[in-house]
Amino acid sequence: MASAFLPTRLLNDSVSVLCCTPCLLLTFTSLDSAFWALMLRFPYQQIKEKVAFSAGLLVGGDSNIGPLPSDTTLIYKHVPTNIGNAYNPNTGVFTAPVRGAYHFQWWVGARGGNSHASGAWLVKNSENVFMAWEQQNQHFGCASNGVTLLLEVGDVVFVRLVANTLVYDNAHHHNTFSGHLLFPM
Missing domain, CATH: 2.60.120.40 (Jelly Rolls)
Known part of the structure; x- marks a missing residue:
């Protein structure tokens, strides 16, 4: 089930992302692929500035x-x-x-x-x-x-x-x- 939340590449070079619930599936064009790849990684990035x-x-x-x-x-x-x-x-x-x-x-x-x-x-x-x-x-x-x-x-x-x-x-x-x-x- 955990792998269902990872982006998968479709045959037409779109990115398919499962958002929030298993029944909501969104498909984005290849132009959006880079954007969504970055967005999916963003929560895992750490803020470098620590003050x-x-x-x-x-x-x-x-x-x-x-x-x-x-x-x-x-x-x-x-x-x-x-x-x-x-x-x-x-x-x-x-x-x-x-x-x-x-x-x-x-x-x-x-x-x-x-x-x-x-x-x-x-x-x-x-x-x-x-x-x-x-x-x-x-x-x-x-x-x-x-x-x-x-x-x-x-x-x-x-x-x-x-x-x-x-x-x-x-x-x-x-x-x-x-x-x-x-x-x-």
């Missing part, structure tokens, strides 16, 4: 970052995953190695009981895209957000701490930034 990263603010210890008088790029130093090396832990900046659709997530948070919120923009090149924001009077509060972006080769994405807000991190990595290539375009 994914996850990073936390601190490698060790615990610390508040902020409040600062102006918006500041957060530099995530703890990088357990950096497939493709597109994230730079020295600058906090992700640089797109291929044109494609990418998905990003970021989490911000801090201990409550102070007068400062936690807020951070996800920035594409110089444009603020989406913000994660929280303010908590007691206990620990956090916020997260996510976005899918079409990036060109060389576009940069990073997280920017909003002026006069703060974040707290420790060995539990409460503040993170992650992203991955969904598919090239």
Whole structure:
């Protein structure tokens, strides 16, 4: 039965393909043969571009970052995953190695009981895209957000701490930034 799903060449040089169910048989002309041969192999091809990263603010210890008088790029130093090396832990900046659709997530948070919120923009090149924001009077509060972006080769994405807000991190990595290539375009 498995061989029934493979293309077979007919006498008139057409390709016959069994699609979806055994009772649906489609025949294509020889001009379509090359196209359908490629289409049948496509699901088995692997995407060559592999890009994914996850990073936390601190490698060790615990610390508040902020409040600062102006918006500041957060530099995530703890990088357990950096497939493709597109994230730079020295600058906090992700640089797109291929044109494609990418998905990003970021989490911000801090201990409550102070007068400062936690807020951070996800920035594409110089444009603020989406913000994660929280303010908590007691206990620990956090916020997260996510976005899918079409990036060109060389576009940069990073997280920017909003002026006069703060974040707290420790060995539990409460503040993170992650992203991955969904598919090239």
